[in-house]
Amino acid sequence: MIEYVKMDSVKPGDKLLRTIFDEKGRTLLRYGCTLSEKQIEVLKSYHFKGMYIENNTGERRNDIPISEPLIDDIFAIQIAGRIKDFCDCHQRGFELYDPVFSEFKKRMDDIIDDIVHALYTAKEEKRLLYETEDLRSKKTWLYYHSINTCVISAGIAIKMGLPLSEVKNIARAGMYHDIGKVFINHALVTKDSITKEEKEELRTHAEKGFRVFQKQNYPIAVTYGIWFHHEREDGTGYPNKVKAEKIPVSAKIVGLASHYDNLVNYNPIEETILDSNDAIEKIMADTRFNTDVVRAFTEFVMPYNIGFKVKLSDGRIATVVKNREGFPLRPYLLSQGQFIDMNAAANLNIVISEAL
Numbered sequence: 001m002i003e004y005v006k007m008d009s010v011k012p013g014d015k016l017l018r019t020i021f022d023e024k025g026r027t028l029l030r031y032g033c034t035l036s037e038k039q040i041e042v043l044k045s046y047h048f049k050g051m052y053i054e055n056n057t058g059e060r061r062n063d064i065p066i067s068e069p070l071i072d073d074i075f076a077i078q079i080a081g082r083i084k085d086f087c088d089c090h091q092r093g094f095e096l097y098d099p100v101f102s103e104f105k106k107r108m109d110d111i112i113d114d115i116v117h118a119l120y121t122a123k124e125e126k127r128l129l130y131e132t133e134d135l136r137s138k139k140t141w142l143y144y145h146s147i148n149t150c151v152i153s154a155g156i157a158i159k160m161g162l163p164l165s166e167v168k169n170i171a172r173a174g175m176y177h178d179i180g181k182v183f184i185n186h187a188l189v190t191k192d193s194i195t196k197e198e199k200e201e202l203r204t205h206a207e208k209g210f211r212v213f214q215k216q217n218y219p220i221a222v223t224y225g226i227w228f229h230h231e232r233e234d235g236t237g238y239p240n241k242v243k244a245e246k247i248p249v250s251a252k253i254v255g256l257a258s259h260y261d262n263l264v265n266y267n268p269i270e271e272t273i274l275d276s277n278d279a280i281e282k283i284m285a286d287t288r289f290n291t292d293v294v295r296a297f298t299e300f301v302m303p304y305n306i307g308f309k310v311k312l313s314d315g316r317i318a319t320v321v322k323n324r325e326g327f328p329l330r331p332y333l334l335s336q337g338q339f340i341d342m343n344a345a346a347n348l349n350i351v352i353s354e355a356l
Helices: 037-045 073-088 099-124 141-159 164-176 179-183 196-202 205-215 220-227 249-264 276-284 291-300
Strands: 002-006 027-029 050-054 309-312 317-322 332-335 338-341 352-355
Touching: 027 037, 073 099, 073 141, 073 179, 099 141, 099 164, 141 164, 141 249, 141 291, 164 220, 164 249, 179 205, 205 220, 220 249, 249 276, 249 291, 276 291, 309 332
Parallel strands: none
Antiparallel strands: 002 050, 309 317, 309 352, 317 332, 332 338
């Protein structure tokens, strides 16, 4: 049978059932090859979540099958490569009619449309939910942060019922929201501890990114989504300290999506990386974010990933085996070999009391 297994479960001798490409679209490993230990290490360095392998043993390699990501691993790696190329040509970014910059921009816009299409497909298949998992490095964090913010922003917009054209613009704002950082000293962008003066310089990225895409005649939802993504409902954000009524919905969504991703994944600013459930709780208690956006966010981003250990209100310890769309706090569980459907009548009085 074909099984999608965690990278930690891939073994030398496994037969690969999918051709693997790198960020440039070049073939790394072909369909049908038998994996060696060295090849597995190379795949792990690319931060794949899992692999499709041939398993004819009659038993699953993983007791708890992992869910396939909304955005395919290979696609995500290729997007990261495109963003890197996009950032590498930043010196051309202010030239309105520069053909190189225009070509990169067109490619990225096409990629963002593909991401939005993938999310609408997931919606039709009733699996539009986001399970946080990311293995970014210090070198690549900005690229994967851009991808994650794009996906989360688009997912929130879809959950809010916004029209397709607006979802696409919000996805663009999410992908490009931090692009202004390529115009700031790279050492500062990746620095773990910054001074007050350096922090102020870093904060200029929002306006720098806005100016680039304003000159490219992008819609206001995109340009102001970039410029205002650090503004907050109570006026305590930056760079303009505007309040709720003056912040476009695109910026409200992108700001929340970016903040969440920074809470749960590596970035140079946040000192502590939180579990998804703790990050969601923190955001729900933060009155600086719009309540409608937060509500849609909690419908899209799952608090418990597959494999999470949780304690139930009746004292049992269980493992999350599958999330369900529309019921983020009622996943399917496994406890001592017993399958638990939290939405079954017999289990309606049981809740998850804590993540372990």
